[in-house]
Every structure is written in C-alpha cells, then in structure tokens.
Amino acid sequence: MKVRILVRLKPGVLDPQGRAVHHSLDGLGFEGVEDVRIGRMIEMDVAEGTTDETLTKMCEQLLANMVIEDFAIERLDDAKEPA
C-alpha cells in the first residue's frame, strides 16, 4: 500500500528556503508568485492494513519535527479508487 506523508512548516515558522526560492523565481522573471513554502514528501510502501495510528506514530517519532512542523497523511491507492 502506497502512502504519502507531506511534512510542512507550521504557519508562522520562518521558511528561509522558501524565501530564497521566491527570490530566485522573481530574479528569473516569473511574475505573480506571492508565497513559496517548502516541505518534504515521504512516499512509503507499507503493509496492507497499516493504520493511520501507526503512520501518525511514524511521523511523530521520526518523520516530522512536531515542534515546528505539521504533517498530512495521504493514501495513494484510496485516491485512485474512491468507490
């Protein structure tokens, strides 16, 4: 089962990497970009039946820094077959 974990900085936490990218996009002539935030995407192939609880524990213990980051769990197989 494929799952995708998206880890992003909490609102209000300064994102220097995003700021640098924003600045570079401006420099390259791309107009209309108002905000850029950069996060991590972790794609995992886990055993069928792995619960959200287990995935949440993985995030809390290893994948995200809960002090400054939020995470979201997306199940990729579900998304393809919503029925």
Add this chain to the structure above:
Amino acid sequence: MKVRILVRLKPGVLDPQGRAVHHSLDGLGFEGVEDVRIGRMIEMDVAEGTTDETLTKMCEQLLANMVIEDFAIERLDDAKEPA
C-alpha cells in the same frame, strides 16, 4: 491560486536519505515498511491564470534538477472543486 509541486527522484536513482529513514523506522520497531523515498514539496501561491506551461518552466529552470528528478504539478483549488 495555490499550487503544489512534488519533486521526487527518478526511478533507479539511489535515495540514501530514504534508505536512512527506512532503516530508522525498522529500528523503531515499525514493521512492514517495504520502501521509502523522500522528495520535496513546494507550495506556492501564484497569480490566477498561471499556466501549466509557466509552472513547468519554473520546475525546469529552478525547482527540480531534471537530470535526476521528476516533478508533478497539483492545483490545490481545482482538487477541492472538481465540478
């Protein structure tokens, strides 16, 4: 308009960071994880009407390293209102 760019290593490119995370998950006692790949998520607030072509150019010129990485563009507002 909010867009999300997902940048991931091309298939076959070694992912030492993903391997380290996989190993750590095993060490923490999480079972059944078969593969871990780590990529970047770039969330941008861009002007309404920004075309896929422009977003693709941003990726090719700055956001992704086309030699070893692939990217995918997701429009977050569209996803919410598929009608």
